[in-house]
Amino acid sequence: MELKTKVSAPDGKQEIIVTRDFDLPVELLFKAHVDPELLGQWMGTKVLKMEGKPHGSYLLETTDDKGKVLFRANGVIHTFIPNSKIIRTFEMENAPIGVQLEVQSFEKLTDNTSRFTGRTIYETVAQRDQVVQFGMEKGVNMAHDRLQAVIGKLK
């Protein structure tokens, strides 16, 4: 089966580009990215704050069953053009991977299809590689509780 999502991390560049075509009108694709409830559902995190406007900010948080914070990220929105473009910063709290700049494009292909292009720019190539290689969640888990969660599973 062909997978629809494409990811490229060009060698020596500090960016990741994620592309995906959807069988959805661009309006619904965009809505899924900015409506707190919808975004939370497909991202698997809680969206505590989402101000869709220039100078607006957002806050994401994931907790375990006991309410312990596993993941928290926030950022500021610089550009917000409905059904077209979002430019925002992204920073995972307590993770050693710095602040990222995200440029998200939403394109209409036909009335019922659309394309998402997400370009994430890291401070350094090393940070980019770290995120790709270890996954965001793993990095965050580690930073938050010094590997307790991961190591606990081994014993």
Added chain:
Amino acid sequence: MKIRRDVFQAIADPTRRAILLLVATQTMTAGAIAANFDTARPTVSKHLAILTECELLQPEQNGREIYYHLNPQKMKEVAEFIEPFRKMWDARFNKLEAMMKNYKPTK
């Protein structure tokens, strides 16, 4: 007989990934690495040996201490290193698509 270590096998282990992530930010001694884990010191040493053997880590003797640092060249050779990341986004986007296909705006 020495077992040939496979790089993918090496990074499939969560503790070893955690070690790589630690060392990615700074060069560390075995003791400093072990201090981050509840696991027994010999277990951590074994993980370090495996990572060194497949050249993901480079040990460097400095006086009495051995410092470990990441070998970025070798990390790059992990050709499919991007695949788990891509799969994660693919799964999320599949969910988004399925969810929005059934989306009914509420007034």
